[in-house]
Amino acid sequence: MKAILDVVLIALNLYWWVIIIQAVLSWLIAFNVVNYRNQIVAQIDTTLRALTEPVLAPIRRRMPNMGAIDISPIVLLLGIILIQQVIIRYIYPNVF
Template identity: 75%
Template sequence: MKALIDVIIIALDIFWWVIIASAILSWLIVFNVVNYSNQIVAQIDQTLRAITEPVLAPIRRRMPNTGAVDLSPIVLLLGIIFIKLVLSYYVRPYVF
């Protein structure tokens, strides 16, 4: 059971970095630091969105409209932290 929880925690760590990369790339595109007409940039953006949108879209639907600021990645990152804490408690109880 410990091995399965460790694999889940590693997958959550990888997903954490994918969410951060997606947010940073979206900022770089919005502020015109990278050119979206570049095929490599567009492909990376499409791939990151394909990975993160299925999880971020339901969060966006439930959150109030904040205008141009998208807070759904922050909510998702906080959720990942919570899940990792709960799972690590079951692997190593009473370590906190």
């Protein structure tokens, strides 16, 4: 059971970084720091969106419209922190 919880925590930590990298890349593309016409940038962006959109889309549908500001990644990151803390504080210490 402990090994499974370790894998879940590692997966959540990796997904945390995927969300951060996707957000930073979207800012870089929006401010024209990196060129989206570059195939590598486009492929990275497509991959990151494919990993994050299935989770972010339901959050965006439930959130009020805030104009150009998208805080759904922040909500998702807070959710990941919540899940990690529940696992660490309540489930993990009770594993024998």
